[in-house]
Amino acid sequence: MPADTTEKTPVFDVADEQSIARSKEKLDAHTAEIIAWHFHPSTGSPFWLEYAKTLSFDPLQEVNCFDDLKKFPAFEDEWLRGGPVTRWIPKGFAGQPAYVFETGGTTGTPKSRVNLRDFRTDYEEFSETLPEEYFPKGANWLMLGPSGPRRLRLSIEHLAQHRGGICFCIDLDPRWVIKLIQKGWMEHLEAYKDHCIDQAITVLESGHDIRCMFTTPKLLESLAIALEKKGTTIREAGITGIFSGGTEFTPQWTRFAVEELLDGAFMTPTYGNTLMGLAASRPVVPEDGYTIAYYSPQPRAVIEVVDFDDTNSVVPYGGTGRVKLTTLTKETFVPGFLERDEGERELPYAKYPWDGISGVRPFSKLATATTVGVY
Amino acid sequence: MHLTAFRFGKPYESLERNKLVHFMTGEPVAEVSQVGGAIVNRDLRKAENARKAILKISPEEIVERLQTAGNLYALGTVEVGGVKQSPDDFARQQSATTGLPENLCLANMKKNLFVLSNMDRMLDALSRGLPPEVFWRGYGTEHRDVVVSYQAQSPVLGLVLPSNSPGVHTLWLPVVALGIGLLLKPGGQEPWTPYRMAAAMIEAGIPEEAIGLYPGATDVGAAILASCGRSMIFGSAKTVEQYRGNPAVQVHGPGFSKILLGDDCVDDWADYIDIMADSIAANSGRGCINCSAIYASRHTHEIADALAEKLGVEEVRAPDDPEATLAAFTVPGAAKAIWEQIDGLLDKPGVRHATAPYGSRFVEGERCGWLRPTIVECDSPDPEIARAEYMFPFCNVVKCPQEKILDRIGPTLVATAITNDPHFQRELIDASHIDRLNIGPLPTIKLDWLQPHEGNIIDFLYRSRALQMTETSAVVSTATAVPAQSGT
Numbered sequence: 001m002p003a004d005t006t007e008k009t010p011v012f013d014v015a016d017e018q019s020i021a022r023s024k025e026k027l028d029a030h031t032a033e034i035i036a037w038h039f040h041p042s043t044g045s046p047f048w049l050e051y052a053k054t055l056s057f058d059p060l061q062e063v064n065c066f067d068d069l070k071k072f073p074a075f076e077d078e079w080l081r082g083g084p085v086t087r088w089i090p091k092g093f094a095g096q097p098a099y100v101f102e103t104g105g106t107t108g109t110p111k112s113r114v115n116l117r118d119f120r121t122d123y124e125e126f127s128e129t130l131p132e133e134y135f136p137k138g139a140n141w142l143m144l145g146p147s148g149p150r151r152l153r154l155s156i157e158h159l160a161q162h163r164g165g166i167c168f169c170i171d172l173d174p175r176w177v178i179k180l181i182q183k184g185w186m187e188h189l190e191a192y193k194d195h196c197i198d199q200a201i202t203v204l205e206s207g208h209d210i211r212c213m214f215t216t217p218k219l220l221e222s223l224a225i226a227l228e229k230k231g232t233t234i235r236e237a238g239i240t241g242i243f244s245g246g247t248e249f250t251p252q253w254t255r256f257a258v259e260e261l262l263d264g265a266f267m268t269p270t271y272g273n274t275l276m277g278l279a280a281s282r283p284v285v286p287e288d289g290y291t292i293a294y295y296s297p298q299p300r301a302v303i304e305v306v307d308f309d310d311t312n313s314v315v316p317y318g319g320t321g322r323v324k325l326t327t328l329t330k331e332t333f334v335p336g337f338l339e340r341d342e343g344e345r346e347l348p349y350a351k352y353p354w355d356g357i358s359g360v361r362p363f364s365k366l367a368t369a370t371t372v373g374v375y
Numbered sequence: 376m377h378l379t380a381f382r383f384g385k386p387y388e389s390l391e392r393n394k395l396v397h398f399m400t401g402e403p404v405a406e407v408s409q410v411g412g413a414i415v416n417r418d419l420r421k422a423e424n425a426r427k428a429i430l431k432i433s434p435e436e437i438v439e440r441l442q443t444a445g446n447l448y449a450l451g452t453v454e455v456g457g458v459k460q461s462p463d464d465f466a467r468q469q470s471a472t473t474g475l476p477e478n479l480c481l482a483n484m485k486k487n488l489f490v491l492s493n494m495d496r497m498l499d500a501l502s503r504g505l506p507p508e509v510f511w512r513g514y515g516t517e518h519r520d521v522v523v524s525y526q527a528q529s530p531v532l533g534l535v536l537p538s539n540s541p542g543v544h545t546l547w548l549p550v551v552a553l554g555i556g557l558l559l560k561p562g563g564q565e566p567w568t569p570y571r572m573a574a575a576m577i578e579a580g581i582p583e584e585a586i587g588l589y590p591g592a593t594d595v596g597a598a599i600l601a602s603c604g605r606s607m608i609f610g611s612a613k614t615v616e617q618y619r620g621n622p623a624v625q626v627h628g629p630g631f632s633k634i635l636l637g638d639d640c641v642d643d644w645a646d647y648i649d650i651m652a653d654s655i656a657a658n659s660g661r662g663c664i665n666c667s668a669i670y671a672s673r674h675t676h677e678i679a680d681a682l683a684e685k686l687g688v689e690e691v692r693a694p695d696d697p698e699a700t701l702a703a704f705t706v707p708g709a710a711k712a713i714w715e716q717i718d719g720l721l722d723k724p725g726v727r728h729a730t731a732p733y734g735s736r737f738v739e740g741e742r743c744g745w746l747r748p749t750i751v752e753c754d755s756p757d758p759e760i761a762r763a764e765y766m767f768p769f770c771n772v773v774k775c776p777q778e779k780i781l782d783r784i785g786p787t788l789v790a791t792a793i794t795n796d797p798h799f800q801r802e803l804i805d806a807s808h809i810d811r812l813n814i815g816p817l818p819t820i821k822l823d824w825l826q827p828h829e830g831n832i833i834d835f836l837y838r839s840r841a842l843q844m845t846e847t848s849a850v851v852s853t854a855t856a857v858p859a860q861s862g863t
Binding site for chain 1: 601
């Protein structure tokens with residue numbers, strides 16, 4: 001058990017010290033492997049090989065464990081904007097089919113991440129966390145979330161396929177939604193939401209035997225209420241399992257959804273983005289005050305909750321800090337990316353014996369400039 | 376004290392709570408449950424029940440119960456947030472979180488009491504003498520023996536209430552008496568009036584299924600405005616613009632209320648200084664009916680100086696001081712930011728800060744700030760500051776020829792025109808950008824509640840439409856129903 005635990009007695013199964021130590025060893029070994037790949041002249045990406053020339057240390061020699069990553073200067077998210085995106089593809093993967101996924105981009109050049117197979121791997125690993133009872137293998141899925149140049153659309157489809165099902169999708173452009181909010185065109189916003197929900201209900205009513213769904217909290221609310229107006233429910237429409245994500249996933253919202261929207265369908269919150277992949281949550285239960293705690297897919301990605309001013313120091317358990325993300329896959333290396341979110345550091349969970357984060361919300365110092373909860 | 380949400384009769388404790396603290400000391404005052412917009416959307420599916428619950432009681436009985444509620448609200452002790460609350464407790468709590476002096480909180484209670492006590496007269500005036508059961512049955516016969524039909528446009532009125540102006544609550548008090556339920560989103564810092572009024576109404580026998588209290592973030596307001604058949608919001612000029620032309624939303628923004636001195640009276644300006652000062656400074660200048668500009672063709676220098684001498688000396692006092700007149704800005708940094716904005720406009724050509732000799736206008740507190748009354752003289756309507764309105768006693772004295780006043784004043788919620796010139800009076804009456812018009816030396820803040828305010832609320836909540844029934848169709852007063860004819 002780590003020394004600086006929270007005062008409140010945890011109601012979940014806290015990881016034991018051996019498991020925590022093992023996961024740490026695994027992370028260190030994985031970090032060294034990823035560094036060796038990204039900074040070796042024969043396999044590394046043009047970006048990192050060029051960047052290494054500007055460093056005062058040799059990553060191949062001096063980065064041997066996760067903590068050694070602190071030697072890197074802060075990662076600047078501006079580097080992710082613009083082209084050529086091929087600068088991010090490791091030479092070891094040259095010639096392989098590549099995808100580019102974008103994030104943000106309401107105005108100006110969006111940030112992007114090149115993917116070869118990472119999104120498939122992330123969602124295959126996440127698939128293992130889904131309970132069969134609610135997400136049965138072979139079931140068909142509905143993807144009611146952002147489409148277009150986003151990783152999510154293909155990822156959910158791959159998840160459905162990986163589990164033996166087919167994914168039905170609707171179109172949703174979150175950049176247009178953000179513009180509608182910024183312009184104050186609330187009637188158009190409602191109309192666009194209704195347009196998406198109408199399509200979803202049509203798919204659900206068309207005999208496709210859809211039992212699983214990805215959606216966002218806002219769209220889940222709208223879908224549930226639209227179905228109620230038709231005299232039915234999400235559960236009666238055939239849905240048994242929902243996975244959902246977004247920073248508006250608060251304990252109160254989850255409680256409301258469980259008590260009043262889902263009609264017994266199972267919902268698992270997730271926290272994810274184009275850089276990280278997908279962080280699963282530990283079970284969200286009333287006894288834990290509907291606390292939503294996420295655990296990153298270590299060792300492929302690591303979330304740290306760091307001090308707002310000293311971003312190389314994690315806050316004590318239960319303390320509030322900014323989300324710092326490190327991506328460690330052979331396709332993508334991003335050390336210490338400071339996300340636009342904050343939250344509380346959570347104790348390692350038995351199933352995920354490393355640090356978690358709860359109460360994820362937009363970073364308070366940036367929140368006024370951020371439009372959230374839009375789709 | 377914990378103020379729970381109230382879902383049309385059912386208290387609801389949220390896992391998320393907003394902690395309200397005293398604006399000066401930071402001491403906790405109350406916690407308020409915070410709900411999301413989806414709860415509003417879900418509960419609105421059963422909004423019909425709110426109206427049905429009211430309609431089970433006769434309209435006359437509802438009015439009597441509202442009068443009882445008014446007395447309980449203003450004079451009695453009611454249970455709010457599980458705690459017994461006297462009028463003095465209420466004033467202390469409201470002052471603590473809004474920054475309004477306690478004596479002004481008590482004065483606003485009296486306004487609400489007046490409206491509730493005179494509800495029968497108000498309804499009679501606003502409905503032009505219609506029998507109240509017309510709103511219950513949807514039709515009836517008016518005194519000229521003509522069948523009329525009034526169709527409710529929504530079973531509940533949604534209200535997105537402000538934090539900074541406790542005076543606005545008079546606007547929604549007649550709603551229940553018109554057979555319509557209430558869905559209230561209290562202001563973040565001012566839950567006190569909606570909660571106390573709801574408690575008083577329920578104790579007086581208004582059905583609890585007719586009232587909803589949904590404190591929360593902006594998505595609650597968005598849900599109300601998107602989903603209620605009729606709603607009201609109080610906000611900035613931007614908010615007004617956003618909902619302009621939306622028949623389901625009545626938006627109350629800045630008032631830009633003014634006093635206009637006619638050429639025939641302006642030489643006697645000194646006789647009206649008290650009226651001007653009251654119009655500017657009453658209720659700490661927070662209301663949309665407070666005067667933000669005085670227009671005159673001459674003597675503007677003397678008027679500005681006289682107002683500055685009268686109001687500029689006002690000092691910040693403790694909120695429990697009976698002499699306190701100035702409300703605090705409780706959002707940290709707000710008062711300073713507003714003053715910096717004003718200061719940036721004061722050094723423009725044609726602008727003079729008349730209260731400058733009376734010391735700094737910005738007073739900084741440990742956790743809040745105040746702005747003392749500010750009078751500005753403009754030598755024409757052109758300077759940007761001439762069109763400004765702020766949430767404290769602030770007024771421009773603008774020099775403008777009488778024949779150009781109506782072209783230059785812009786939208787005006789209340790205009791007090793001091794003139795006996797019949798030609799000017801005629802132009803004022805015809806000016807469609809003036810909402811409430813006072814002709815003669817009446818303060819802009821003096822409202823006749825028997826007349827409509829920013830539109831007649833009955834016209835907003837109900838649609839007057841034709842209803843014809845054949846003699847065999849029974850329930851209509853067939854003696855007066857005109858037989859249906861084809862064509863127009």
